[in-house]
Amino acid sequence: QVQLVESGGGLVQAGGSLRLSCAASGRTFSSYAMGWFRQAPGKEREFVAAISGSGGETRAADSVKGRFTISRDNAKNTLYLQMNSLKPEDTANYYCAARPRFIRVVAADYNYWGQGTQVTVSS
Numbered sequence: 001q002v003q004l005v006e007s008g009g010g011l012v013q014a015g016g017s018l019r020l021s022c023a024a025s026g027r028t029f030s031s032y033a034m035g036w037f038r039q040a041p042g043k044e045r046e047f048v049a050a051i052s053g054s055g056g057e058t059r060a061a062d063s064v065k066g067r068f069t070i071s072r073d074n075a076k077n078t079l080y081l082q083m084n085s086l087k088p089e090d091t092a093n094y095y096c097a098a099r100p101r102f103i104r105v106v107a108a109d110y111n112y113w114g115q116g117t118q119v120t121v122s123s
Contacts, residue, residue, distance in 0.1 A: 002026050002098045002112040009094060009117030016086050016121070022079040022096030022114055030054065030074040033103045035110060036081045038092035038119075047105040048094070049081060059103055064090075086121045093118050 003025040012018055020036070035050035049060040049070035058070055069082040079096055094117050097110035104110065 002029075002032060004096050004098060004112055004114035006094065006096050006114040006117040009119045011120045011122065012086055014086060014088055014121055014123050017082070017084045018086065018119060020081040020083065020094055020096075020117060020119075022081075024077045024079065024098065026077070029077040032098040032100060032112075034070075034072060034079045035097045035099070035104070036068075036070060036079075036094060037097060037107050037110075038090075038094045039116075040092040043092075045095070045107045047107070050103045050105060051079070052103055053101070057103060059105060061105075083119070086119075088121045088123045091119060091121050 005023045008020040030053045036048040037045050038048050039045040051058045051070045055072050067085045071080045096114045098112040099110045
């Protein structure tokens with residue numbers, strides 16, 4: 001069982017930056033691949049980025065490549081999402097998720113989810 005708690009969301013102007021954090025419970029954090037997903041009102045949840053348990057492999061959606069960076073600190077049981085050059089279309093509720101072993105980009109493949117943190121980008 002893994003419990004996830006996101007933080008770091010907020011209101012930011014277009015072009016600004018935010019760093020999201022996801023604190024995980026448990027002593028086996030490094031055995032889980034982690035992902036960030038987002039969901040805007042009236043839209044389906046979409047993949048943002050994912051990282052392997054060791055941190056050696058990452059994936060990112062085309063819409064955020066070059067702007068968002070996923071990372072993790074296994075000693076602190078924490079996942080991060082550094083978001084730069086934010087755009088109004090990045091506005092959404094952002095969720096972190098965990099699954100055993102391998103990276104996946106589909107939300108249904110993740111077993112554990114946080115409650116989400118709201119990111120609002122004003123134009």
